[in-house]
């Protein structure tokens with residue numbers, strides 16, 4: 001179900017919506033194409049699923065296309081992604097790896113029409129499509145923290161980035177020195193999507209029942225792809241520390257993404273950990289589980305996002321919007337969303353995670369207060385209407401240059 005723009009008025013006010021319509025009117029006739037590397041799974045697909053229909057709703061000719069790649073290609077791009085974010089354990093990159101990356105991008109450049117007036121290319125997988133750039137405007141939308149990239153990978157990718165007309169980062173501290181203009185646009189969530197819209201308590205209960213999660217003890221939840229950078233094993237460790245002190249249960253809900261080949265190995269490890277613990281629930285969800293995630297987030301007592309590396313961390317905004325205090329890793333975009341002690345707690349270790357979660361469980365009125373502050377923050381900064389406005393302004397600027 002796609003929400004119409006007018007439905008956002010009750011959340012952000014009619015003035016905001018009028019502004020969007022005004023901006024869109026100025027872009028009449030402009031064509032826009034978003035390209036990324038997966039239709040489902042992960043934050044980028046989540047944003048595009050909701051954003052593209054809203055552009056269309058505003059009368060803008062906006063399309064979204066996904067590149068095709070081999071397993072090998074996605075293994076390569078995931079290792080680029082990891083090393084650019086400073087994940088340890090850098091693999092040895094041979095020249096064949098860089099050639100394969102170029103080859104798949106060139107194949108996609110032949111397959112796709114890349115002639116929209118404004119092209120928005122998301123992340124590094126389709127970055128090299130820019131080789132096919134003609135006279136139209138190309139924007140690179142980087143969703144990761146690029147402040148301390150691996151030099152070898154960055155030296156390879158940098159010339160592609162430099163061929164763009166502009167780059168977008170989620171926060172000023174994620175930027176790199178570049179010769180092209182850089183814009184700061186944080187991601188956002190859609191408050192009316194199936195994942196975030198209000199749900200009656202009965203619906204929440206039904207979802208918990210469906211997954212056989214009893215409501216007899218406090219519920220801790222982390223929703224994430226099964227990825228080492230989301231540290232699911234660290235979350236389990238924190239839960240085990242906590243379990244020694246009080247009754248609780250942990251739900252780890254996740255699924256895969258086509259451009260992420262690491263998922264199944266991590267899921268297998270997590271499943272092994274959970275084998276003998278009836279209070280540790282591992283949910284391997286299909287990509288269409290929007291309602292389920294919505295309900296899980298609403299029914300949790302505390303939401304955890306113990307990432308070790310993070311781009312933005314949409315799951316944090318999703319939980320805050322549902323008035324849940326979040327205990328999250330002090331990394332990437334989580335730092336933009338968790339104001340320590342105000343909308344949740346920022347943590348840097350397993351022990352600290354356990355302590356903060358314990359504090360919130362023992363001080364529920366404090367946790368609720370933080371949840372309410374979190375919703376206010378998301379309303380002010382991280383809703384899709386703001387993202388739409390930022391994009392419209394940027395496109396306006398680029399097409400009138």
Ligand code: UDP
Nearest residue numbers: 042043044046224225254255285313314315
């Ligand atoms: N998500 C989902 N199903 C899952 C796991 C995650 O739909 O099994 C969603 C989650 O609700 C969020 C997005 O995928 O909307 C993850 O975005 P985030 O920025 O947190 O992390 P990323 O996966 O992009 O690193």
